[in-house]
Amino acid sequence: MNEILKLLEQDARLTPEQIAVMLNRDVDEVRAEIEQLEKAGVILGYRAVIDWDKTDREYVSAIIEIKITPQRDRGFDYIAEKIYNYPEVESLTLMSGGYDLSCVIKGRTMKEVAYFVANKLSTIDGVLSTSTHFVLRKYKYDGVVYGVVEKDERGHDFI
Amino acid sequence: MKPYSELLSRAVLGIEPSGIRKFFDLLDEVKDVVSLTVGQPDFITPWHIREAGIHSLEEGRTYYTSNSGLAELRSEISKYFARRFNLSYSPNDEIIVTVGGSEAIDLTIRTIVNPGDEVIIPTPCFVCYDPIVRLSGGVPVTIETKRKDDFRLTAADLRAAITDKTKLLILPFPNNPTGAIMAKEDLEAIADVLRDTDILVLSDEIYAELTYERQHVSIASIPGMRERTIIASGFSKAYAMTGWRLGYLAAPAEIVKHIFKVHQYAIMCAPTTAQYAAIEALRNGDDDIAEMTSEYNRRRRYIVNGLRSIGIDCFMPEGAFYVWPYIGDFGMKSERFCERLLYEGGVAIIPGTAFGACGEGYARISYAYSVRHITLALEKIEKFIKTL
Numbered sequence: 001m002n003e004i005l006k007l008l009e010q011d012a013r014l015t016p017e018q019i020a021v022m023l024n025r026d027v028d029e030v031r032a033e034i035e036q037l038e039k040a041g042v043i044l045g046y047r048a049v050i051d052w053d054k055t056d057r058e059y060v061s062a063i064i065e066i067k068i069t070p071q072r073d074r075g076f077d078y079i080a081e082k083i084y085n086y087p088e089v090e091s092l093t094l095m096s097g098g099y100d101l102s103c104v105i106k107g108r109t110m111k112e113v114a115y116f117v118a119n120k121l122s123t124i125d126g127v128l129s130t131s132t133h134f135v136l137r138k139y140k141y142d143g144v145v146y147g148v149v150e151k152d153e154r155g156h157d158f159i
Numbered sequence: 160m161k162p163y164s165e166l167l168s169r170a171v172l173g174i175e176p177s178g179i180r181k182f183f184d185l186l187d188e189v190k191d192v193v194s195l196t197v198g199q200p201d202f203i204t205p206w207h208i209r210e211a212g213i214h215s216l217e218e219g220r221t222y223y224t225s226n227s228g229l230a231e232l233r234s235e236i237s238k239y240f241a242r243r244f245n246l247s248y249s250p251n252d253e254i255i256v257t258v259g260g261s262e263a264i265d266l267t268i269r270t271i272v273n274p275g276d277e278v279i280i281p282t283p284c285f286v287c288y289d290p291i292v293r294l295s296g297g298v299p300v301t302i303e304t305k306r307k308d309d310f311r312l313t314a315a316d317l318r319a320a321i322t323d324k325t326k327l328l329i330l331p332f333p334n335n336p337t338g339a340i341m342a343k344e345d346l347e348a349i350a351d352v353l354r355d356t357d358i359l360v361l362s363d364e365i366y367a368e369l370t371y372e373r374q375h376v377s378i379a380s381i382p383g384m385r386e387r388t389i390i391a392s393g394f395s396k397a398y399a400m401t402g403w404r405l406g407y408l409a410a411p412a413e414i415v416k417h418i419f420k421v422h423q424y425a426i427m428c429a430p431t432t433a434q435y436a437a438i439e440a441l442r443n444g445d446d447d448i449a450e451m452t453s454e455y456n457r458r459r460r461y462i463v464n465g466l467r468s469i470g471i472d473c474f475m476p477e478g479a480f481y482v483w484p485y486i487g488d489f490g491m492k493s494e495r496f497c498e499r500l501l502y503e504g505g506v507a508i509i510p511g512t513a514f515g516a517c518g519e520g521y522a523r524i525s526y527a528y529s530v531r532h533i534t535l536a537l538e539k540i541e542k543f544i545k546t547l
Contacts, residue, residue, distance in 0.1 A: 007457075011530070011531070014530070018461065018530070018534075021460055021461050021464040021465075022457035022458070022460055022461050022530070023457065023460075024460055152194075152197075152201070154197045154199055154201070154401075155197075155199075
């Protein structure tokens with residue numbers, strides 16, 4: 001695996017200088033490689049990992065299982081595009097198994113999410129059925145454990 | 160009643176508590192300190208290993224094991240020695256599972272040393288060898304390893320320290336605190352000195368998995384050395400298992416037979432839960448070691464580069480997770496420097512003198528911390544140095 005990617009995935013704020021030192025590489029080379037990865041669309045962005053539950057933001061999120069009819073020539077992509085273009089849709093993935101698309105939606109209230117599913121999602125041509133599951137609590141997401149603040153509890157008095 | 164100082168063992172009364180106790184007391188006083196003092200991994204034991212320990216409790220495995228440790232674990236340790244270091248030790252009578260590498264060191268020294276025997280200890284080093292030797296009535300003979308030798312033990316220095324009373328050489332590499340290692344050719348030179356003597360070797364290889372430029376080589380793999388070597392090692396550093404208190408020793412059966420008695424009477428057996436976890440560690444933990452080692456390696460380069468770029472001369476360590484920078488250019492003793500850095504700079508590092516008198520001029524900095532933590536500490540150290 002690309003080591004630069006691995007480091008940036010852990011901490012997007014690392015500078016090319018820091019990465020170069022850690023990997024024992026030339027800084028210009030690292031900078032160029034990062035640029036290349038950005039251009040090629042491998043690195044799509046850099047963002048903070050936020051636990052919104054710890055803020056005063058009111059929101060609910062739901063995972064919606066969607067069954068669809070694939071379209072001739074365009075397979076699942078056409079309907080997927082119609083769905084992910086809604087700003088309410090946080091993520092959308094094509095799945096194997098009992099349903100086709102897994103869609104994560106964020107809204108201010110359950111009512112808002114329900115409204116979106118009933119009026120926007122279900123009415124798209126080719127959507128056969130939806131099944132909505134509201135998220136009650138986020139334990140771990142993208143490799144990060146939520147709700148736990150790490151404390152250094154290591155004893156230091158024996159060397 | 161007489162004062163305790165007349166009632167207690169003279170040997171124990173004669174040894175000092177770990178020299179940096181005073182410094183750690185200071186550490187507890189000062190608030191909001193960025194600490195780089197800890198001598199244990201910042202990783203948590205990998206989950207599959209913890210889970211194996213938990214599972215053993217669920218299964219009700221809460222009894223003592225056999226004195227020398229679970230047969231299954233000894234067998235895995237034996238395979239591990241072969242797989243990682245090309246060493247052959249019989250699980251039946253050449254391996255004892257101990258309470259940490261520390262117990263292995265204690266047992267070995269107690270089994271070998273008679274009153275008056277000299278024990279050669281390369282310094283700076285971990286703090287336990289000297290007092291344990293003294294408790295046995297032995298005489299510690301220190302050799303100062305030097306920057307010009309990359310803090311390795313040289314054959315010439317060893318030869319000069321040997322007398323007809325020399326019983327044991329302690330070989331603490333990869334080294335805490337310097338991060339120095341002994342390469343194969345260095346060990347061969349040491350072996351040449353030892354070969355025609357009756358000197359035994361206690362090789363403390365607790366950091367064997369944490370080497371960054373090359374694979375660790377054990378002195379026991381050098382021809383003629385296995386017969387005189389006792390290897391002390393453990394799970395603490397390699398698998399981030401310090402709190403489980405589990406280690407082991409390996410030596411020829413004729414030595415183990417006697418070490419075993421001390422272990423049997425003093426300890427009975429190592430903790431059972433930890434032993435089950437350790438079986439899982441040895442069976443499925445090689446990837447964890449690789450992952451953690453490469454993380455330490457990145458931090459090692461990062462912290463050495465960081466220290467050098469703020470004007471602190473720093474030896475590039477090849478093992479363990481410490482750097483050993485030279486701070487003698489700041490016009491004060493190590494302890495004073497560290498105290499002032501603590502109070503004025505808000506960063507805690509350990510004065511080199513905690514690891515032997517020859518640590519004067521140096522300090523130990525641990526990089527068992529996140530890069531972000533290290534970065535913060537480096538910024539503060541730089542700020543402090545500018546005020547000097």
